[in-house]
Amino acid sequence: MAGQTAGLIPVPFLALSEQMMNPLKELGKYGQAPWLDNLGRGLVRSGELAKLVNEEGIKGVTSNPAIFEKSMGHSDEYNEEIRSLLDAGVVEIGEVFNNLAFTDIRSACDVLKTVYDETKGGDGFVSMECNPYLANDTEATLTEARHLWKTIDRKNVMIKVPATDAGIPAIRTLLSEGINVNVTLLFATEYYRKVAEAYIAGLEGLPKDYDLSTVSSVASFFISRIDSKIDGALDKLIAxxxxxxxxxxxxxxxxxxxAKLAYRDYEKIFSGPRxxxxxxxxxxxxxxxxxSTGTKNKAYPDTLYVDTLVGDNTVNTMPPATVAAERDHGKPTANAIKEDLKGAEKILRDLAAAGIxxxxxxxxxLVEGVDLFAVAADQLYGAIAGKCDELTGKKLRMTWSLxxxxxxxxxxxxxxTKKGYIRSLWAQDKTIWTNSDEDKWLGWLDAPTTAKANLAQLEAFSAKVKAEGWTDVVLLGMGGSSLGAEVLREVLAKNGTPKFHILDSTSPDEVGTLNAKLDPAKTLFIVASKSGSTLEPNLFKDFFYDRVVSTVGxxxxxxxxVAITDPGSSLEKDAKAEGFxxxxxxxxxxxGRYSVLSNFGLVPAAAMGIDLKAFVHNALAAEAACGPLSPPPTNPGAQLGIALGTLARAGKNKLTIFASKSLESFGAWAEQLIAESTGKHGKGIIPVDGEPAGSAASYGQDRTFVVLKLKGEEARDALVTxxxxLGHPVIEIEVDEPMQLARLYYVFEIATAVAGAALQINPFDQPDVEAAKVKARALMEAGGAKDTDKPVFQGGGVSVYADAANxxxxxxxxxxxxxLKAHFKRVGRNDYVALVAFIERNAEHAAELDAMRAALRDATGAAVCLGFGPRFLHSTGQAYKGGPATGVFLQVTAAPVHDVAVPGRGYSFGAVVAAQAAGDLGVLVERGRRAVRVHLDNVDQGLATLRGAIEAAVK
Structure with a gap:
């Protein structure tokens, strides 16, 4: 309830006359300290906690994720502070929580400081729980507990650590460092004795002159959960x-x-010479x-686990309802915990005799307790993530129709959620994939954080580009080094100055078209290659460097x-030698395909003059929303990835991307990310970008649709509806403004990694990409690709080639x-068609090929993909060769209108693209793919002829 504090004790209860007997305060007379198992901002700021302490005898407070989740996620008490944190750039969910929780814990500690002082450090404590995800990790627990102790900085805080096998040594170490510990999740007397031993050993580990009275600990023994579990087992026996x-x-x-037998152990342990x-x-x-002293069985008295457990030097932490009940009608008696120990022993003997x-x-x-704490933490962090989204008002809105x-x-x-796989992903646990080398490729996870640290350098470069007055900037790259930047240009800098161009094709016509637009004396070239040895960027650099030398010397x-490359690469060496x-x-x-939020995307963005601060801010928001503490139910990247992976496993692996006008270019980037990451070992998701719209009935049942929309724009809305x-899974993602492109990038990267885990493949390798490169290199070394085989058809300026099997x-x-009729007759149910065209990529050629796609899709019901070579080789090419063997391929090659020589290489771009096409086709054939090649003597006329023939063939 907005504006109210969840779980507060009713005011009328607190206002009862102090002159009346108060059973709650009577506990103190019998040596037991009543603590409140509840904490929230309103409880402290309203003065209610102070009343409980000063008037009702409450001597301590415990907190846990479930308690914080109620107050932080379901009230408006924290809205103002959350807004301030977000405005200050604190967006990571765990960091937001800690800021909020630390404020509450410190405030509660300050309220209870009077108790702490009056008891000379014997009571007045407030407990803060270690991250429950760390319950089975000793070192991580130690690191977390030390951080909490130091940061909260209150003598009367206790750090809660679970009594797991990993937690107990951490407890001993923390106590030996003088840190107060609330040991939680104790159920068994055996574990209690281990905990008590850890406490004593911890104190013994402190220096001889250390004042041990400043170190306190409690051992939290859980009660009602035991009876709930036992009662259920008894009911089964009765049945x-x-x-x-x-x-x-x-x-x-x-x-x-x-509990009585545990107290008996307590009295033995804390006596004697040691x-x-x-x-x-x-x-x-x-x-x-x-x-856990609130009764879960309504048949039991609501004060059962208070009045029966009164004992000297004990604590009872009660939820608000139990505090109210005890205050109203409790009947505590001194040393109730010590009564009838033989009866207690008999109860346990009878239990064993019953077979339990x-x-x-x-x-x-204990295991369930750790799991429940983790679930509570999931709900807490999810609630905070939801609250952050609610307060910013700008988020990715995802709508599901599955x-x-x-x-x-x-x-x-x-x-x-249960297995904590998102936390495992962030912990770089490669076992969630294939347990090979996945952990070595996860630097992109915190790329936005790194980008924030590098903003000054990037902004300085942006200012320099503008100041130097370049008329044009050209990015020379391939695959992941170019596709992300292409989307940035189309979405955020379409009409920017200087003009921004991208070259990622060895088609001599495409090289020549760009070359004709540029004045080398006024152009800045950005050479992007991670390894520095990628063929295409090196050829592009050779060509334009020669032109610039010829123009300016x-x-x-x-x-x-300018170079963007990994340290130590050959490109870095050349760049230094040539004075880049x-x-x-x-x-x-x-x-490469995960690099758009690193320098490979941000340097081009800087050159385009994009607002880098706003862009990185959005990327950071996505990093937080998809972070380790954001569970799948509220984690957009995890949600999308789980859905894509699950749907692909169910056979709906043709991921069809629809986008509104402003986001149309995003599909090509997502296509290469998803295809190259997931398409291997006979598995994979086949992305279908830019396919012309059809009727709803024209799509096969192997499709999943992802619809990307900028608010206010249409994205085939009628078709989606x-x-x-018809039962097609449809996932709609809407953003409020173009700058949220940064969020889309990050969400899709997380989603792709998650989908890879669902498919049990390594989403960071590309085992089949190199095969085509090897064949292309071999052909170039042998003098280039040559048509030595007789075409299976030739006429009208078109030749068709196929291997013997095809x-x-x-x-x-x-x-x-x-x-074409014979070739496409092979398209079966759940197959897809891919048109791969090693020709200049331009609007006219794309229109002809899209018309072919529509005709094929409408006739066969199959998804029809389009890739321009060689850029698709670094994208969908991996999935075509390594993914499911369900593709039917039509390769299109053409004689270049004007070939272009590569300076200093002894061959032309035409020879390169021909070798790449031949290498690609050769690998497809080796992999048993249904593939033929169509060669056009004249590309424009040939495409029109091919289009007509396909339309006629599939009628």
């Missing part, structure tokens, strides 16, 4: 014919009996704290070039139409 009277008599008794030696130095016994093993129950409860696949996707979301040529204007480093642990009733299918064809 199976057990002695009802005897079994019923054990209900609601076991937890109390267990303890007396520490007591002389001021040491206080580690008090037993009864936790208490040790097994308590072991299970049809029959919803249950499967929801199931995997639950699995990922060798001494000045280097000032026209700047060299920007890549990170070796970021693969029509697809949903040629059999085409046997008897008398015309181009016959050839």
């Amino acid at each position: 199976n014919g057990g002695d009802k009277a005897k079994l019923e008599a054990l209900k609601g008794k076991v937890a109390i009996a267990n 303890w007396e030696k520490l007591a002389k130095r001021g040491a206080r016994p580690q008090r037993l704290l009864w936790a 093993n208490l040790d097994e129950i308590t072991d299970t409860l 049809g029959v696949d919803k249950e499967a996707v929801d199931g995997w979301v639950k699995t990922w 060798k001494d000045k040529a280097g000032s026209h070039f 204007a700047a060299i920007f480093e890549g990170k070796k642990n970021i693969g 029509a697809l949903k009733p 040629a059999k299918t085409l046997a008897g064809a008398k015309s181009l139409e016959d050839v």
Whole structure:
């Protein structure tokens, strides 16, 4: 409820006359400290906590993720501070939580400081829980606990550490450093004894002159959870014919009996020579704290776990309802915990005789307790993530229509949440994929944070580009080094100055078209290559460097070039030798297709004059939203990745991307990211970008649709509406403004990594990309690709080539139409078609090829992809060769209109692109793919002829 504090004790209860007997305060007379198991901003600021302390005898406070989740996620108490944190650039969910929680913990500690002082450090504590995800990691727990202790900086704070096998050594170490510890999740007396031993050993580890009275600890022994578990087991025995009277008599008794025996252990442990030696130095016994004391069974008295557990030097931490109940009608008696110990022993013997093993129950409860704390943390961090989105008002809005696949996707979301796989991803745990080298390729996870640190350098470069008055800037790259920048240009800098161009094709016509637009004397060239040895960027650099030298001279040529490359690469060495204007480093642990939020995207963005601060701010928001503490139900990257991976496993692996006008270019970047990452080992998602719209009935049942929209724009809305009733999974993602492109980049990177885990492949390698490169190099070394085989058809300026296996299918064809009819007749259910064109990429050629796509899709129901070579080789080419063997390929080559020589190489761009096409086709054939090549003598006329033949063939 907005504006109200969740879980507060009703005011009328607090206002009762102090003159009336107060059973809650009576506890103090019997040596037991009542603590409140609740904490929130309103509880402190309203003065209610102070009333509880000053008037009702509350002597401590415990907190946990479930308590914070209620107050932080479901009230407006924290809105103002969250807004301030977000405005200050604090966006990571864990950091937001810590800022909020630390304020509350410190404030509560300050309220309880009077108790702490009055008891000379014996009470007045406030507990703050270690991150529950760390419960089984000793070193991580130590690091977290030390951080909490130092940062909260209050003597009366206690750090909660669970009594797991990993937690107990951490407890001992922390106490030996003088850190107060609340040991939580104790169920078994065996573990309690280990905890008490850790406490004593910790104190013994402090220096001889250390004032031990300044170190305090409680051992939180859980109560009601034991009875709930035992009662359930007893009910099963009764249902199976057990002695009802005897079994019923054990209900609601076991937890109390267990606690009594733990207290007996307490009295033994904290006596004798070893303890007396520490007591002389001021040491206080580690008090037993009864936790989980609200009754879960309504048949039991609501004060059952208070009145029966009164004991000297103990604590009972109660939820607000139990505090109110005890205050109203509690009946505490002195040393109730010590009454009838033989009866307690008998209860446990009877339990064992009934066939219920208490040790097994308590072991299970410990495991479940850790899991429940993690679930509570998931809900807490998810609530904070939701609150951050609510307050910023700008987020990715994702709408899901998954049809029959919803249950499967929801199931995997639950699995990922329960197993903490998002945290594993951020911990760089390669076992969530294939346990190979995935951990070496995760530098992109914190790329936005790195970008923020490098903003000054990037902004200085941006200012320099503008000041030097370049008319044009050209990015020379390939794949991940160019596609992200292309989207940046189209979405955020389409009409920018200087004009920004991208060259990522060895087509001599494309090289020549760009060359004709440029004045080398006024152009800045950005050469982007991670390895520095990628063929295409090196050829582009050779060509334009030669032009610049011819125009301005060798001494000045280097000032026209900038390099983006990994440290130590051959490109870095050349750039230094040739005096490049700047060299920007890549990170070796970021693969090319995940590099858009690193220098490979940000340097081009700077050259375009994009507002880098706003862009990086959006990237940071996405990093936070997809971070380790944002569970799948609120993590947009995890949600999208789980859905894509689950749907692909269900056979809906043709990921069809629709986009509104402003975001149309994003699909090509997403296409290469997803295809190259997931398409391998016979598995994969086949992205379909830019396919012309069809009727809803023209799409096969192997499709998943992702719709990207800028607010206020249309993205095939009528078609999307029509697809949903047909059962097609549709995921709609809307952004408020173009600058949120940065968020889309990051969300899709996380999603791709998650989908890779769902498919059990390595999403960071590209095992089949190199195969085509090897063949192309071999052909170039042998003098270039040559058509030595006789075409299976030739006529009208079009020749068709096929290997022996594919040629059999085409046997008897008398015309181009016959050839194409025979080839595409092979398209079956759940297959896809790929048109791969090694020609100049321009609007006219794309229009002709898109018309072919539409005709093929409408006739076959198959998804039809389009890739221009060689750029698709670094993109969908991996999936075509390594992914599912469901593709039917038509390669299109053409004689260049004007060939262009590569300076100093002894060959032309035409020879390079021909070798690349031949290498690509050769690998497809080796992999048993259904592939043929169509060669056009004249590209423009040939495309028109090919289009007509396809349309006729599939009628």
